Amino acid sequence: MIIQSEYLFDADRPTVYAGLQDPAILAKALPGTQTLEIVEGTRYAGEMVVSVGPVTAARFEVSVELTELIEPESFTMLVGGKGKAGFVDGRADVRLEDRGAQCLMWYKADLAVGGRVASVGQRLLDSVGKAMSQRGLKAVDRMLQ
């Protein structure tokens, strides 16, 4: 599954970049996150609860690692999630650009999704993925204000 979109933050680029390294703010970017803590450096681990169509309130153990960090321009998120309803595995490339006092975030996630989430939730996965990422970024935006 590929989720590709962009989001315009009401904050400048260094603020956005720094915010996204903070687990408290990063957790907001991933809606459904119950906990997210630093394991080591830019590696995080926690728990998410997600609903996709008929798969409701599925609990996932998630790991997030930020790599290829080029401050304040871009980074890559390696994402892994595993739960009873299946798994998610993949990467998201994130690029930040100045838009005056604002910051445009461009992102492209390439995720392998398996198990029940994929086999019965597939029809809704794209739209849920897009909606979730936009909702998460909106929440981050609010936190950065």
Added chain:
Amino acid sequence: MTTTSGIGASTLRNEDHRLLTGSALFVDDVHLEGMLHVAFVRSDYAHGVLRDVDLSAALALPGVIAAYAADDLGEYWSPGPLLVPPPPIERCEFRSATQVPLAKDKVRHVGEAIAMIVAESRYVAEDGAALVEVDIEPLPAVATTEGALADDAARIHDQFDSNQAAHVVQEKGDYESATADAALRVRRRFRMDRGASAPMENRGIVAQWDERCAELTIWDTTQAPIPIRNGLAHMLGLPETHVRVIAPFIGGGFGPKIMMFYPEEVLLPWAAMQLKRPLKWIEDRQESFFATTQEREQIHDAELAVDADGRILGVRDSFLCDTGAYNPYGLTIPINSQCTLLGPYDVPNYWSEFRLVFTNKPIVTPVRGAGRQHGVFVMERLLDLAAAELGIDRAEIRRRNFLPPDAFPHDHEILYQDFAPLVYDSGNYEPALDKALEMIDYHRFATELQPAYRTDGRAVGLGIVSYVEGTGVGPYEGARVTVQTDGRVCVATGVGTQGQGHFTSFAQVVAEPLGVSAAEVDVITGDTSHFNWGTGTFASRGAVVAGNACHAAALAVRGKILATAAGALGADESDLEIGGGFVHVRDEPDRTISLGDLAARANPLRGAVTPGTEPGLEATAYFGPERGSTASGVHAIVLEIDRDTAQIDILRYVVVHDCGTVINPMIVEGQIHGGVAHGIGNAFYEELVFDEGAQLMNASFMDYLLPTAMDVPHIETAHVMTPSPLNPLGVKGVGEAGAIPVGALFAQAIEDALGADAPEILEMPLSPNRLFELLQGDPDA
């Protein structure tokens, strides 16, 4: 001697009362005291190393009685048998890897069973399954048939140097030299994708171990109760007589239920013996999409060479066939495709090669049609293309190439799936074509109706295709017929029943020689305690093989009736007549005795049974044809396409079918209707969609489109009867026929509807989405 319920009568079905009043037994109706319930932990990954299975949390859950992973099975863990070894074809490379009861070391498809949880209820069992920690290290998945043989493809079975399971070449004549001067060669690539069998009743098993009697009873939705009994007895170290397998009423078989041994089938009986408690597992709908076998993925590169008159000089075909993660069913499907491609036609030269490949998808075994669809699709499409190029009418090109009625038996000089040469026993194809042309109003459609539709801006097209179906293969079936002292007749046979009407067709076969009505005949199928020799219900063979065994047993019983009656009535056997449940002396209606009284006389409580005779009016007989009988048919359709939505409306559907002697026309029509519905699904709705990780994306009826009552039209049927010379009843099979030619039929009719700007349809299934893409001129979308 034909009675109103004998052979050829559309008598009402004996089983309908039980089915319609809800009193028939299905596996899920079995409730036993102390019964436990089973759920399975299945792989989320299509391919991976299975590093660890931790059952501890599941075992700690209150209500969970037991949990097993592969290592817990000890020596009982063993891959299943290779059910069908490859036929003795000269150029055949074959290697087999069969399914395992629970994955060990590796998982090879999504949904593969990893652990089994036994609990007080299914709810608790499912909760327990959710607590099992499975550690899988994902490996790259082989998600496509073509990708399986790529140099960098992940290897699914480490013991093999590639994912190729088989390579087979069959040849007749010399294609290259015979077609050197061909007026036309048509060459295309054809694709057919996967579908589910989607029975109304999923699989299910109940196993009960009686420790005191040392007897195991298994209720199983199998199409093969006797081989299941024999196999399980062997695996569990029990005498065959101490294992009883009951395949009761089953809500649709369609092929995947002839597959054996499914992991659940092996595990429940074993665990029932371990735990000394009855166990039940009923497959849920989502499991069925992964854990029940599937079919249909093939890619053909085929060429047809014809002379200027459209006469076939030869066919050359090379195809890939997906067998999924394991290949327990050997080469049955691709050989069916290879053989059925020849159709009702005279093909003097044929070169056909296939490669069977492993992929990380659910296992492929026969589903109604079992590869025959593919052959028919390729051949019929090639003929359509050739007809268009040469400006020959599409019905005419078929007629010109039909094997004539005096060509039988016709030897195609290649081997069929039953290991016998592909010899058509009989056939008469032109009358069926003529009948179909007349019923569909072929000439008027072309000259009047279609031009009028076009004037109105409507895209309406006609399709007409021919096919043959190899049916009724051996090895054998048997039956025991008994006249009871109340005059009723009991028939026991080994084949299981999944809705085919066996309780009626077999009754009709027996009723006629015994002079009773079909309603007076009680048929028992699929219970090894009643009959324990036979193979199963597959390859459209029930009526042919078991039907003729019933008939042979009934004739033997008739002999005993006449002998007993001759003694009772003091008459010569040649003067006796049987009818209405009585035997009487010809022209002397008062000298009569009922079958029930004869049965009592044949089993006396005192006196002596004459030496050399047997007690009772009972006989057991077996029938095994030397090879299968070839059924055939013509389907015709008129359909309309909505150019904006790519939806299709079937305006007319005609089937002219030849299955030899028709035992019960109503049942035959029912089989054809069901087959056509299945075929419409395969042609235009049903497709299992996998992503690049071999994850199944539409494992529910929300996303997997089955044709509904709205999509299946009224079907007009007619019969041509060319009796098979290979069995006394002259019957041929019909169970799969309806499903076989529908993809080719849709393709031709859609092209005809769209006229000059039609895209070439070289794939099945289509779907409204896919047809829309093709209409947009986007064949690779």
